[in-house]
Amino acid sequence: xxxxxxxxxPRWQRYWDEHKTxxxxxxxxxxxxxxxxxxPYPSGNGLHVGHPEGYTATDIMxxxxxxxGHNVLHPMGWDSxxxxxxxxxxxxxxxxxxxxxxxxxxxxxxxxxxxFSFDWDREVATSEPDYYRWTQWIFxxxxxxxxxxxxxxxxxxCPALGTVLANEEVKDGLSEVGGHPVVRKPMKQxxxxxxxxxxxxxxDLDELDWPxxxxxxxxxxxxxxxxxxxxxxxQGSECKLRIFTTRPDTMFGATYMVLSxxxxxxxxxTTAEQSEAVKAYQAEAAAKSDRDRQISKEKTGVFTGxxxxxxxxxxxxxxxxxxxxxxGYGTGAIMAVPGQxxxxxxxxxxxxxxxxxxxxxxxxxxxxxxxxxxxxxNSGFLDGLHVAEAKEKxxxxxxxxxxxxxxxxxxxxxxxxSRQRYWGEPFPLLKFDDGSIRVMEPDELPLxxxxxxxxxxxxxxxxxxxxxxxxxxxxxPVTGRKARRETxxxxxxxxxxxxxxxxxxxxxxxxxxDPEKEKYWMPVDLYLGGTEHAVLHLLYARFWHKVLFDLxxxxxxxxxxxxxxxxxxxxxxxxxxxxxxGNVVNPDDVIAxxxxxxxxxxxxFLGPLERDxxxxxxxxxxxxxxxxxxxxxxxxxxxxxSPQVQDVEPDQELLRLLxxxxxxxxxxxxxxxxxxxxxxxxxxxNEATSRQVRPRTVLEPFVLLLAPYAPHxxxxxxxxxxxxxxxxxxPWPQYDEQYLVEDTVTVVVQVNGKVRDQLEVAVDADPxxxxxxxxxxxxxxxxxxxxxxxxxxxxPGKLVSVVVK
RNA sequence: GCCGGAGUGGUGGAAUUGGUAGACGCGCUGGACUCAAAAUCCAGUGUUCCUUUGGAACGUGUGGGUUCAAGUCCCACCUCCGGCACCA
Numbered sequence: 067x068x069x070x071x072x073x074x075x076p077r078w079q080r081y082w083d084e085h086k087t088x089x090x091x092x093x094x095x096x097x098x099x100x101x102x103x104x105x106p107y108p109s110g111n112g113l114h115v116g117h118p119e120g121y122t123a124t125d126i127m128x129x130x131x132x133x134x135g136h137n138v139l140h141p142m143g144w145d146s147x148x149x150x151x152x153x154x155x156x157x158x159x160x161x162x163x164x165x166x167x168x169x170x171x172x173x174x175x176x177x178x179x180x181x182f183s184f185d186w187d188r189e190v191a192t193s194e195p196d197y198y199r200w201t202q203w204i205f206x207x208x209x210x211x212x213x214x215x216x217x218x219x220x221x222x223x224c225p226a227l228g229t230v231l232a233n234e235e236v237k238d239g240l241s242e243v244g245g246h247p248v249v250r251k252p253m254k255q256x257x258x259x260x261x262x263x264x265x266x267x268x269x270d271l272d273e274l275d276w277p278x279x280x281x282x283x284x285x286x287x288x289x290x291x292x293x294x295x296x297x298x299x300x301q302g303s304e305c306k307l308r309i310f311t312t313r314p315d316t317m318f319g320a321t322y323m324v325l326s327x328x329x330x331x332x333x334x335x336t337t338a339e340q341s342e343a344v345k346a347y348q349a350e351a352a353a354k355s356d357r358d359r360q361i362s363k364e365k366t367g368v369f370t371g372x373x374x375x376x377x378x379x380x381x382x383x384x385x386x387x388x389x390x391x392x393x394g395y396g397t398g399a400i401m402a403v404p405g406q407x408x409x410x411x412x413x414x415x416x417x418x419x420x421x422x423x424x425x426x427x428x429x430x431x432x433x434x435x436x437x438x439x440x441x442x443x444n445s446g447f448l449d450g451l452h453v454a455e456a457k458e459k460x461x462x463x464x465x466x467x468x469x470x471x472x473x474x475x476x477x478x479x480x481x482x483x484s485r486q487r488y489w490g491e492p493f494p495l496l497k498f499d500d501g502s503i504r505v506m507e508p509d510e511l512p513l514x515x516x517x518x519x520x521x522x523x524x525x526x527x528x529x530x531x532x533x534x535x536x537x538x539x540x541x542x543p544v545t546g547r548k549a550r551r552e553t554x555x556x557x558x559x560x561x562x563x564x565x566x567x568x569x570x571x572x573x574x575x576x577x578x579x580d581p582e583k584e585k586y587w588m589p590v591d592l593y594l595g596g597t598e599h600a601v602l603h604l605l606y607a608r609f610w611h612k613v614l615f616d617l618x619x620x621x622x623x624x625x626x627x628x629x630x631x632x633x634x635x636x637x638x639x640x641x642x643x644x645x646x647x648g649n650v651v652n653p654d655d656v657i658a659x660x661x662x663x664x665x666x667x668x669x670x671f672l673g674p675l676e677r678d679x680x681x682x683x684x685x686x687x688x689x690x691x692x693x694x695x696x697x698x699x700x701x702x703x704x705x706x707x708s709p710q711v712q713d714v715e716p717d718q719e720l721l722r723l724l725x726x727x728x729x730x731x732x733x734x735x736x737x738x739x740x741x742x743x744x745x746x747x748x749x750x751x752n753e754a755t756s757r758q759v760r761p762r763t764v765l766e767p768f769v770l771l772l773a774p775y776a777p778h779x780x781x782x783x784x785x786x787x788x789x790x791x792x793x794x795x796x797p798w799p800q801y802d803e804q805y806l807v808e809d810t811v812t813v814v815v816q817v818n819g820k821v822r823d824q825l826e827v828a829v830d831a832d833p834x835x836x837x838x839x840x841x842x843x844x845x846x847x848x849x850x851x852x853x854x855x856x857x858x859x860x861x862p863g864k865l866v867s868v869v870v871k
Numbered sequence: 872g873c874c875g876g877a878g879u880g881g882u883g884g885a886a887u888u889g890g891u892a893g894a895c896g897c898g899c900u901g902g903a904c905u906c907a908a909a910a911u912c913c914a915g916u917g918u919u920c921c922u923u924u925g926g927a928a929c930g931u932g933u934g935g936g937u938u939c940a941a942g943u944c945c946c947a948c949c950u951c952c953g954g955c956a957c958c959a
Contacts, residue, residue, distance in 0.1 A: 403959090677884095
């Protein structure tokens with residue numbers, strides 16, 4: 067016999083399960099540690115080997131922290147509302163809940179096979195009424211705060227999916243899911259006022275221990291810019307056209323204005339002669355999909371026939387409409403400054419509009435619009451000032467004259483929060499005939515999803531719920547008035563906005579979570595997941611959390627203190643794993659062949675956690691060999707503790723190696739550098755294996771080091787060493803500094819930067835003596851003889867560098 | 872175009888304060904064990920060159936620079952990946 071994971075792994079999994087080894091207690095005097103994975107959508111395909119990468123990393127942390135005396139919360143659940151189950155329902159008529167529960171069972175089975183130390187008593191699924199009842203409750207809070215509103219606006223409509231999408235769900239004018247074209251369509255939809263939190267969402271990023279690039283993505287997405295809003299009087303009218311600009315200093319160069327084709331004043335400003343052209347242009351712009359709009363950057367536009375007065379120059383300037391100005395940003399209108407703006411230059415050239423430079427470009431500048439710094443010219447009282455001062459002076463002037471104000475704008479838009487779907491949270495509200503709305507009280511929740519006959523969208527831009535008349539048209543039991551329910555449902559992101567709070571108190575039927583427990587467990591100490599959620603889930607969740615914070619319902623400003631992203635596991639050919647490429651590796655197969663410990667260890671050994679890494683079947687065999695070698699280090703042929711394991715004093719060298727290994731594994735585990743921690747353990751096992759006698763005092767601590775990484779094997783060996791219980795709560799081994807410093811070190815000797823010799827010296831040797839010894843070496847003499855020694859440098863314990871001429 | 876990140880042997884990757892580049896694993900080569908194979912163990916393995924024990928030169932995407940010393944710092948550039956993209 068030998069190491070056989072197929073026997074020991076299920077055995078320990080059963081043990082952990084039966085003993086509830088990983089159940090987290092909500093009290094106690096231990097410091098807490100909350101380590102969380104981004105919970106998965108339970109798809110019908112089951113796990114692929116990419117999933118367990120992140121889960122293994124968090125599991126190592128969870129197990130490590132338990133051994134360092136922490137009370138660890140390590141939960142798992144299901145983001146179980148979502149499109150695939152609904153699409154399956156449309157095709158087969160199977161209720162999405164049925165599909166979802168089946169998939170959850172499969173996911174859970176696979177996760178349990180990997181030996182993850184989740185506290186399964188805290189499992190939640192966002193699609194269960196016990197859970198979404200509270201999602202609905204949070205929505206009512208948002209509504210009461212004025213942060214949820216129904217608005218008629220041009221939304222991202224995806225005809226293929228039959229639903230609207232949030233800005234965050236649209237990439238390059240195509241739906242992120244499925245890659246279908248998206249068009250702008252005016253519709254009445256529920257929106258969440260995330261923009262009210264733009265500044266705080268931006269500001270509070272600074273204090274988070276998150277990867278810098280994720281913070282940058284969010285900063286870009288929020289897109290803060292400082293500038294001014296200025297009113298331009300329209301000639302022959304009382305109207306004042308408000309524009310936003312980040313360059314008030316260039317106002318003397320504003321030679322025309324542009325409105326977005328969707329701007330509400332277009333009709334009013336259009337003269338009779340221009341009416342036809344303007345209408346045609348508006349129709350054309352409306353028909354374009356977002357993708358078309360992005361592909362052709364060729365400037366188009368039409369003159370409205372009206373003029374505005376430039377407040378700086380008092381000159382009349384023409385008002386145009388063009389689709390390079392977006393209705394959704396700023397005021398949907400701009401002052402065009404072709405001299406200092408590339409887009410405006412391009413437009414001005416094409417339509418033969420005047421161009422005036424108001425910033426002096428450098429002498430060697432041969433471009434068109436000049437966007438850099440320089441002294442103001444042609445700008446009246448600003449002349450000679452550089453951009454920053456000119457901006458300041460102009461803004462002050464505008465404010466003084468009552469023509470404009472300082473203004474900060476954000477690219478971030480309000481969050482489109484409704485979907486024309488069945489499989490999502492129903493909105494907990496009633497709409498009365500007079501247009502008023504009543505959100506439901508907590509004791510009326512959950513508002514259950516009704517059963518439907520068909521899961522297809524109604525086709526009219528309404529969701530499937532619209533067809534369930536008896537559910538939609540009700541009499542409000544509270545007021546007795548006739549009312550209609552909202553037929554849209556919430557997007558998938560709703561449930562994941564607060565699940566980390568429910569894990570704290572998952573079975574509470576009185577409230578969403580207990581405030582005391584929340585104070586104890588929050589914030590999440592380590593949050594791990596894929597980069598794909600950088601601006602969606604992570605921004606939405608931060609938003610909800612801040613609202614809950616303002617309501618005094620949570621105790622921290624931010625939910626996730628430390629965030630890390632795992633990379634992708636690529637196929638063996640280096641391409642993204644997918645069915646169509648035929649390079650998918652199924653964890654079930656890998657576990658059957660190599661065991662869960664080998665899979666876990668291999669996923670971690672492959673390379674740095676955050677990088678993309680290709681799968682290699684030979685590679686996992688190497689890790690498996692390491693586990694077998696470890697087994698043989700402890701066990702004899704009969705699988706008993708090897709007689710070579712003895713109660714003897716270890717030699718100094720082995721003791722040093724042990725402490726070096728404890729040190730390395732400890733610091734590398736803390737830093738999530740699991741690949742190098744594993745290679746240090748390999749070094750240890752290789753060296754220890756070469757010993758005929760294996761001191762128990764060295765082998766025991768090593769099992770504990772291995773435990774977070776290969777928990778089944780470690781538990782088994784721990785038992786063989788004579789311990790009766792799980793090692794889950796054994797104290798983590800401590801290293802002793804005295805074994806980390808060597809008595810003697812190898813010092814290299816360089817001559818002009820090239821290594822020429824090596825020297826064994828005492829660690830605390832006198833620098834002058836080391837230098838002298840280096841210079842005396844025959845190998846060194848060969849390079850220095852006949853040369854002038856300019857200087858000799860000694861870096862203690864590292865090297866001697868001799869400089870000769 | 873703008874903002875990030877990366878580029879190291881045949882290969883995945885080490886080297887986290889500038890100090891022996893290539894730890895550990897895979898692959899490959901040779902050997903031991905075996906009737907044989909598998910498994911396991913041992914040795915070797917950056918490239919080129921020299922007559923060997925042993926040396927030498929070159930070598931971390933490219934070209935410069937700083938330094939006694941550069942994968943690491945500075946300047947310019949190339950390639951790949953991710954994000955944003957007419958955001959005024």
